[in-house]
Amino acid sequence: MLNTKDSNSEKIGFLHWFSSTLGQILISLFVPAITFYVLWQGYIFLSKAQASQIVLVTVAIIWGVGGVALLYVVANWLVLKLPKPWSKRLQPFVFVGPAVVIMGWFLAIPVVRSLIASFHNNLGTQWVGLKNYVFAFTDPRMLETFKNNLLWLVFGTGFSVGIGLLVAVLADRSRFEVLYKSIIFTPMAISFVGAGVIWKFVYSYKGTGAGIQEIGLLNAIVIALGGTPHPWLTMAPWNNFFLIVIMVWLQTGYTMVILSSAIKGVPAELLEAARIDGANEIKAFFNITVPYIKGTLITVITTVVIFSLKLFDVVRVMTGGNNGTNVIANEFYLQMFTYNHAGRASAIAIVLLLLVTPVIINNLREFNKERKGF
Known part of the structure; x- marks a missing residue:
């Protein structure tokens, strides 16, 4: 019992x-x-x-x-x-859960909807299969956007990271480091649209006829030196490089600050040992500093690469994508809001996502390697 x-x-x-x-x-x-x-x-x-x-x-x-x-x-x-x-x-999900829900609502769901829309016509009422993707990879205007984005990726990223790294190294050895870095970092406080408006005045060309005055800074300098003014933003393909200058002006401050922090973390003992072994400053930089900051350098490069692939503001404000300056993001905008073709716009958005995804994955791998290193 x-x-x-x-x-x-x-x-x-x-x-x-x-x-x-x-x-x-x-x-x-x-x-x-x-x-x-x-x-x-x-x-x-x-x-x-x-x-x-x-x-x-x-x-x-x-x-x-x-x-x-x-x-x-x-x-x-x-x-x-x-x-x-x-x-x-359950407690970790209290803090992570809302962020996951928000990410899913504002990122994952729109991606799925865009993927579905990319297989439909301009009104989203008829299934057209891969027709929109064929347009994205064969249309002459789209091929021009890929070429231009490649220019932005190679030259924009190269000069932004290269100049940022150079300034970070040189400023680190100067007693006016704070002043130099503040001046170079200042453009980061300006929006991309604002930067486009500023540089539009720099490149402005109004002609030289009677009663017409030159207001562009660059053309004013050219005239002062005895040269002939030029319509810089219509001179294809060089106008793309004039636009890339704006990206370099904006992004150099970012790359400089991140890389400067990494350089300051290089142990002085390693550099001193390299100098004792007879290495000059250039050899010490490439054999000691660069390998030590490799993770940070890759992260900065991938960040700027992503920015160059999805760049939109500067091109939209400066040229509207005309005169051979169109880029992928601007073509998406035109297809969606000017030509009212939701299918093509969605396909272009998916293509842009596919281009950016490998860079993001590589960035995450490098981040995980650094974290495991600690």
Whole structure:
């Protein structure tokens, strides 16, 4: 009898523990879901509300920031109420989960939708198979965009990283390091559209007829030196290189700062030992410094490569893609919003994603290698 009573007590205890744990787990899942639903309904209400922009923006900021904070607090509190094994398993997802949901909603789902749209016609009403991809790889205008993006990739990345590395090395040995780096880094504070407007004035060409004045800085310098002004932005294919100068101007500060930090991490003992062995500064740089900062150098290069592949702002502001300066991202914009061909635009977007993906994968591999090294 005692054994039967003990057995029944154990079963009752187990059922009580299981129901309690199951209830806590369900609460941990449903309460954050309900909180998220309330936040979403608040967003829909704000989007339809008729009020001044200032009031809507203020309420949206308070609602968004406060709501997200509330979501984290509620979810974390509920997870901590669970048994320790479950709490340890679920707590990381409290912080990672919302980010994964947001990434899936704003990145993964649009990619899938674009992939599906790329196999349809301009209105998305008829299946056309690979027709849009055939256009992407055979149309003369598209082939021009690939050629131009290759120029941006090779020369833009090469000069941005090369000049940034050179400045990082030279400035590191100067007592005016902060001043030099501040001047070179300043363009990073300017938006790409703003940079395009600035350099459009630099390259501006208004002709030399009666009553017409030259306002472009570059042409003004050419005239001052006794030369003839030129329409720099219409001189294909050189106009692509004039645009690439803007990218170099913008990105050199970024590459300089990252590489300078890496160079400062090179042990002075290694460089001193190389000098004692008879290596000059150039040999010490290529045999000691460059191998030591290889991981950072690859990361910087891949970052600039990705930027050069998806570049849009500068070309759109400066030339609109005319005169042989079109790039992939600008052609996507034209197909989508000028020619209203969603199928071709989606195919171009997928092609651009495929071009960028290997670079991203390589970047992640290098990151994992560095992390394992630590």
